[in-house]
Amino acid sequence: LAKTTQPISMDSYEGQEVNITCSHNNIATNDYITWYQQFPSQGPRFIIQGYKTKVTNEVASLFIPADRKSSTLSLPRVSLSDTAVYYCLVGDLSGSFNKFYFGSGTKLNVKP
Amino acid sequence: NAGVTQTPKFQVLKTGQSMTLQCAQDMNHNSMYWYRQDPGMGLRLIYYSASEGTTDKGEVPNGYNVSRLNKREFSLRLESAAPSQTSVYFCASSPQGSSYNEQFFGPGTRLTVL
Numbered sequence: 001l002a003k004t005t006q007p008i009s010m011d012s013y014e015g016q017e018v019n020i021t022c023s024h025n026n027i028a029t030n031d032y033i034t035w036y037q038q039f040p041s042q043g044p045r046f047i048i049q050g051y052k053t054k055v056t057n058e059v060a061s062l063f064i065p066a067d068r069k070s071s072t073l074s075l076p077r078v079s080l081s082d083t084a085v086y087y088c089l090v091g092d093l094s095g096s097f098n099k100f101y102f103g104s105g106t107k108l109n110v111k112p
Numbered sequence: 113n114a115g116v117t118q119t120p121k122f123q124v125l126k127t128g129q130s131m132t133l134q135c136a137q138d139m140n141h142n143s144m145y146w147y148r149q150d151p152g153m154g155l156r157l158i159y160y161s162a163s164e165g166t167t168d169k170g171e172v173p174n175g176y177n178v179s180r181l182n183k184r185e186f187s188l189r190l191e192s193a194a195p196s197q198t199s200v201y202f203c204a205s206s207p208q209g210s211s212y213n214e215q216f217f218g219p220g221t222r223l224t225v226l
Contacts, residue, residue: 036215041220042217042219042220043116043202043204043217043218043219043220044155044202044215044217045217046214046215046216049214087154087155100215101156101157101171102147102154102155102156102157103154104153104154105154
């Protein structure tokens with residue numbers, strides 16, 4: 001399974017766009033990139049997933065360059081409620097069962 | 113739908129005691145997982161069940177056993193609890209064959225072993 005590297009923590013202010021980058025140099029051809037969000041005392045929550053180029057949903061955007069060795073989660077106009085830990089996962093979705101490993105994540109602190 | 117439910121929410125054990133953490137999902141998912149999360153750390157996969165009737169080890173299976181009782185329920189057992197097993201335990205489930213591996217997590221069980 002591809003190992004991921006993320007910054008341990010980031011600070012931002014309300015209303016700013018936040019970009020969290022994840023490195024996955026050993027990503028395999030069949031691997032997808034998935035991001036989860038975790039609030040204190042709660043289980044993680046799926047945010048977004050992609051394979052290449054750009055994926056956007058109502059919560060975030062995911063940018064994946066052509067070499068796929070990194071990815072960037074973009075959160076537009078963050079608010080205090082976006083303070084959480086964000087996990088980048090890489091894993092194979094080609095089989096009938098999929099297992100992912102969580103790293104340590106990036107703790108995002110949004111300030112007023 | 114309740115999603116993924118876990119019982120108990122909190123538990124305190126003495127070293128050497130045993131207990132079973134219960135997990136159930138009502139989303140008709142095939143795959144279920146048990147994770148542990150130590151303070152300030154990410155989640156580590158203990159065991160998983162790809163489908164009813166199958167279980168496999170994850171990253172940190174030592175000291176644990178699991179049972180996939182039926183499609184809905186996946187339990188985690190500590191036969192002889194140790195202080196190193198003090199952690200928050202999360203159960204999760206995911207649909208099989210989905211184009212998105214979205215895992216749905218329960219609220220967690222906070223376990224303290226004295």
